[in-house]
Amino acid sequence: MGIFDWKHWIVILVVVVLVFGTKKLKNLGTDVGESIKGFRKAMNDDEKPAEPTATPGQPVQPAQPVNPQAAQPVSAPHTIDVQAQKVEEPARKDS
Numbered sequence: 001m002g003i004f005d006w007k008h009w010i011v012i013l014v015v016v017v018l019v020f021g022t023k024k025l026k027n028l029g030t031d032v033g034e035s036i037k038g039f040r041k042a043m044n045d046d047e048k049p050a051e052p053t054a055t056p057g058q059p060v061q062p063a064q065p066v067n068p069q070a071a072q073p074v075s076a077p078h079t080i081d082v083q084a085q086k087v088e089e090p091a092r093k094d095s
Contacts, residue, residue: 017025
């Protein structure tokens, strides 16, 4: 007999339906189906080669740098010289 008996599975199914209700189970099934469809679509999109946006007769322009200062050479490093000082803790009022 064991857990794989068909009678046990029917009892488990009835208990699950009573606990969660048919509406929640329907919504759960719909959500799982949509997520599987989205996953398959994403996998198929990754397998397709990227389509070029420019026509073959036109030259492709290089992308502009995000930070124009990064393309310029650095003349001198910028540093800040400071001296560390000990900070006195305020006296506690409750002592």
